């Protein structure tokens with residue numbers, strides 16, 4: 001579910017009246033998503049998405065996310081564009097929450113991505129990275145290597161409830177990654193959560209990106225490493241090297257990797273797996289009472305992490321060294 005906050009008809013009509021989008025015709029909550037409350041809003045001007053930002057989003061970060069979407073859309077990247085209200089603001093308040101209205105993006109997310117989708121994703125991601133190059137704002141990644149220890153500490157005592165020996169394995173893994181994590185790779189705006197549910201396709205063609213609420217300034221290759229994790233493993237958690245090769249070659253057709261990015265890819269993929277493992281582990285051990293949220297399985301990312309740990313070079317991902 002992803003409607004944490006109820007909105008009355010009257011409140012919503014008053015919110016919609018702040019924009020030049022005609023009167024409110026209908027609205028309904030959207031069940032998908034986990035972070036924020038989302039509503040599909042139908043007005044005389046068409047369909048829009050209303051998002052109420054819930055507690056995991058820092059309101060101070062919202063100008064970065066909203067301006068980024070406007071910047072990327074202006075550069076031809078297909079993504080939701082925040083509407084500007086008559087008072088000149090993109091951000092408002094509704095039902096006690098910061099709230100914004102964005103344009104509706106056509107397309108569907110692909111439940112079982114195939115090689116063609118991975119290739120399209122790689123190409124689209126590289127275009128995204130290039131389009132962000134002259135975006136003036138920055139936001140440090142709040143879930144990067146320096147944040148993982150604090151996150152692990154929150155779960156360490158109970159980690160072995162999830163898998164025997166998990167606490168020890170993660171401590172060992174983190175110490176290694178802290179020692180070798182690079183700080184000088186080509187960087188800029190990255191999406192940082194480009195899982196299949198955040199990428200829309202029309203048929204087999206990528207139609208756009210959504211959910212920019214982890215976007216930040218970090219290494220481009222780390223964004224690619226997140227996608228290797230999220231897109232290139234099969235349901236049985238075997239790694240599909242054909243999909244990885246297609247994704248990486250799609251990316252390189254637009255922006256090539258530097259030799260340093262190439263060499264460090266297994267480490268970045270290992271770190272990306274640990275990052276999602278840690279947030280999932282925390283959420284798994286701390287499901288709020290009565291919550292309708294289904295926590296995501298952390299052990300999926302343990303298996304992925306072990307794959308990357310055994311990868312010696314980019315050849316594990318289908319490319320020549």
Ligand SMILES: Nc1ncnc2c1ncn2[C@@H]1O[C@H](COP(=O)(O)OP(=O)(O)O)[C@@H](O)[C@H]1O
Pocket residue numbers: 002030032033034035036037038049080102103104105106197198210211212213
């Ligand atoms: N701009 C948009 N256009 C169309 N559908 C959207 C848009 N934004 C969100 N959605 C719908 O809302 C769902 C949840 O959005 P998402 O941003 O992933 O939420 P969360 O941040 O809570 O994970 C998406 O899966 C999609 O169905």
Ligand SMILES: N[C@@H](CCOP(=O)(O)O)C(=O)O
Pocket residue numbers: 033034035193195197198211276279280296
């Ligand atoms: N992609 C993350 C969870 C964040 O969920 P989203 O719906 O906001 O993309 C994970 O799979 O752990």
